[in-house]
Amino acid sequence: MSTLVLVTLGLLAADWDSLKAITRDRSYTVALRDGRCMRGRLVSFDAQQVVLDSSVASRVEVLRIADDHTAAVHNLIFSGRSSWADVKASGPRGTEYLLIVTKRGEQLKWKRPTISDDSIAFEGKTLAKVDVAKISYVRFKPLTDRDQWLIQESGALLAPKLWFNGLMMGKISGLYDSAMTEDNSAVGCR
Secondary structure, eight states, rough: OOOOEEOOOOSSSHHHGGGGGSSSEEEEEEEETTEEEEEEEEEOOOOSSSEETTEEGGGGEEEEEEESSSSSOOOOESSSSHHHHHHHHHOTTTEEEEEEEETTTTEEESSSSSEEESEEEEHHHHEEGGGGEEEEEEEEEOOOOHHHHHHHHTTGOGGGGGGGTTTTHHHHHHEETTSSBBBOOOOOOO
């Protein structure tokens, strides 16, 4: 595995700038608000746009950036919306978790919580959705294509990044923010 990264939410400059933390040596999918998707290697991004290979999208067009071909929630690295449906679909695995900030400012790190339409629960504690301020998804940073290949070929010991599993944290993208308009619409590539 690689380092854990914090998947934070929204179109704030700090969240968008977190794209600096991801490898450029792999392909990504950018789901746009109009239902189209772009795929390719991250060439560059700035305050106004993202460039994948020869495709360009303005920042306001970007709904989601993921490190897979479907732009699935579990593989998000940037989300341009607040979605409780995305929280429900996140599916943290292994040492990944949801970082929940309550409206009182309490921070909770919950692995594999149970999520309903109006609450989230873990280890006997239940929070009503109305008491949640933000939820971020802390997941593994995307591997380079080379590191991914080494894992598939059972050469994980040759991939130095994998030796630092979970030691370094960085922001990437999030799932829910009660201060934003909630958008639970389906996201897909047409």
